[in-house]
Amino acid sequence: MNFGKKLGRFAAAGLVFLLVLTLTFQAPFASKADAAQDTLGVKAKSAILIDFNSGQILYEKNADKVYPPASMTKMMTEYLVMQALHSKKLTWDSKVSISDYAYQISQNRSFSNVPLRKDYQYTVRELYEAMAIYSANGATIALAEKVGGSEKNFVDVMNKTAKKFGMTSAHYINSSGLENIDLGKFAPYGGPNDSNKLSARDLVKLAYHVIKDYPEALTISRIPLKNFTAGIVAPNKPIQMVNWNYMLPGFGVNMDKFKYDGVDGLKTGHTDLAGYCFTGTVNRGGHRLISVVMGTTSDAQRFEQTRTLFDYGYQQFSQKTVAKKNQLIKGQKAVAVHNGKKDQVKVAFGKSYSITAANGEKVPSKFNVVLDRSKLKDGKLEAPVKKGEKIGYATLASNGSAKYGYLYNNNNQIPVIAAEQVDRNNWFVRMFKGIGSFFGSIFSWIAGLF
Structure with missing residues (x-):
């Protein structure tokens, strides 16, 4: 067999290998929605x-x-x-x-x-x-x-x-x-x-x-x-x-x-x-x-x-409930409160929420919480904070399994609410806290000089 024919066969074999390799790597990333289409x-x-x-x-x-x-x-x-x-x-x-x-x-x-x-x-x-x-x-x-x-x-x-x-x-x-x-x-x-x-x-x-x-x-x-x-x-x-x-x-x-x-x-x-x-x-x-x-x-x-x-x-x-109204959000830190009788407030889901999951698919359980910036000042809520007050929203975090698109981006947003009432401190307490904060700032400044 001459060299030209051998080269042609090697090229053909390489093309087949490349095609198989491409299909092999494409398949795992095809969504279940695409598979349904097929x-x-x-x-x-x-x-x-x-x-x-x-x-x-x-x-x-x-x-x-x-x-x-x-x-x-x-x-x-x-x-x-x-x-x-x-x-x-x-x-x-x-x-x-x-x-x-x-x-x-x-x-x-x-x-x-x-x-x-x-x-x-x-x-x-x-x-x-x-x-x-x-x-x-x-x-x-x-x-x-x-x-x-x-x-x-x-x-x-x-x-x-x-x-x-x-x-x-x-x-x-x-x-x-x-x-x-x-x-x-x-x-x-x-x-x-x-x-x-x-x-x-x-x-x-x-x-x-x-x-x-x-x-x-x-x-x-x-x-x-x-x-x-x-x-x-x-x-x-x-x-x-x-x-x-x-x-x-x-x-x-x-x-x-x-x-x-x-x-x-x-x-x-x-x-x-x-x-x-x-x-x-x-x-x-x-x-x-x-x-x-x-x-x-x-x-x-x-x-x-x-x-x-x-x-x-x-x-x-099947429909799977992933959040229940008034349920505390697992793993979510409490939100700091300014001028409140408590320094922080726990957060909960504002409504029950279900997703549709393919049978046998692991249902995600971790949530990402986004707080409403218009309600925050220096990262804190201003007291009073009412129980049930909406302070942001949560979305399900991906668990690596198949994800389906949503008709609208906000379809997967669950309201986040304050789980408890935090009343505002009276003026006397606020005044002394303000004084303490003022002197604390001065002492920190002086300490920084040394």
């Missing part, structure tokens, strides 16, 4: 699964890629209507007039709609239920106009709220999720081929806020069937609103293949451009999960893929 094989363009209570991300696939969300857009409209209700700008019985825009869109039954009348005023509740249960587009537009004065103004608020929630990829151009080609001359923003654009991460943040800020939204999103009778000319012929979320209970035997115990929301979406999408949430014994799948190929597939995510969340992870 093994779950979720059939969707993008997907994400989070634990609601802790804000931990348990799974993601292309979660930051931007796609049309279709009617999942309506979750933001739902949020802003709820916000208007809580701020007393609206009541559930407030009357809503129907514009020519909302009327014309509502007459198109090829979209999800309840046909609205221009000579009839609907209540906010009637339109909200049509939007949340039946994904009615005309009803959604009517609510957006009621809250914002115009849909264009409402869309501006949608985008401002998205920015506030850290939905960094979100861009809304209408309130319903229809594509501009369907809205025609009524489209408030964009060209004829434009649509709303959001990522799966954006949508799960939005769903998180809907549930966290206005949990009563779930009492409507969980309704499987309801008749719409408002404004119907023939009262004996109501429109049956069938919830597009087939994972809910209450549809009957024919739909049992989709039912998933504990599901109570939140929003489906479908257009030709977006495919079949679903933002789902499930609650079992207080353990709530939220998932998003975007761009599946069929009505059934969006629920099948959501089931895969929910099964993964419940079968592979």
Whole structure:
């Protein structure tokens, strides 16, 4: 064999060795979330699964890629209507007039709609239920106009709220999720081929806020069937609103293949451009999960893929309590107090806190405490210090095992409080302590001269 051939074989062998070595060193550092992405094989363009209570991300696939969300857009409209209700700008019985825009869109039954009348005023509740249960587009537009004065103004608020929630990829151009080609001359923003654009991460943040800020939204999103009778000319012929979320209970035997115990929301979406999408949430014994799948190929597939995510969340992870309210923080030094009847105060957790840990994973138990600098002067708290007063926060320290990302950075912050009351010394004691401190400083200065 000539020298050239030997050199070629050595080079090939070296390349194989280098490849094996690279794969060998990569594997131990792959996170469990990445491993889940390899093994779950979720059939969707993008997907994400989070634990609601802790804000931990348990799974993601292309979660930051931007796609049309279709009617999942309506979750933001739902949020802003709820916000208007809580701020007393609206009541559930407030009357809503129907514009020519909302009327014309509502007459198109090829979209999800309840046909609205221009000579009839609907209540906010009637339109909200049509939007949340039946994904009615005309009803959604009517609510957006009621809250914002115009849909264009409402869309501006949608985008401002998205920015506030850290939905960094979100861009809304209408309130319903229809594509501009369907809205025609009524489209408030964009060209004829434009649509709303959001990522799966954006949508799960939005769903998180809907549930966290206005949990009563779930009492409507969980309704499987309801008749719409408002404004119907023939009262004996109501429109049956069938919830597009087939994972809910209450549809009957024919739909049992989709039912998933504990599901109570939140929003489906479908257009030709977006495919079949679903933002789902499930609650079992207080353990709530939220998932998003975007761009599946069929009505059934969006629920099948959501089931895969929910099964993964419940079968592979467990909630572990790592902190209890008013429990002293182990290993944490007491905080110095100035002008107090005690010189220091012990610290405790301000609330109970649980994390979601993979089964068999060692749960971390060490905490890092960060004190609120605005409450400190020269590293001390000023008396009086009230028992239960928040003085900082604690975060779990890594124990070297797999860590999962959080939806928000502050999801893993536990309030730290004063575990006891420390009253302020009276003026007489403070005066003598001040004098003692003054002379102590002088003596220290003199001693330093020698």
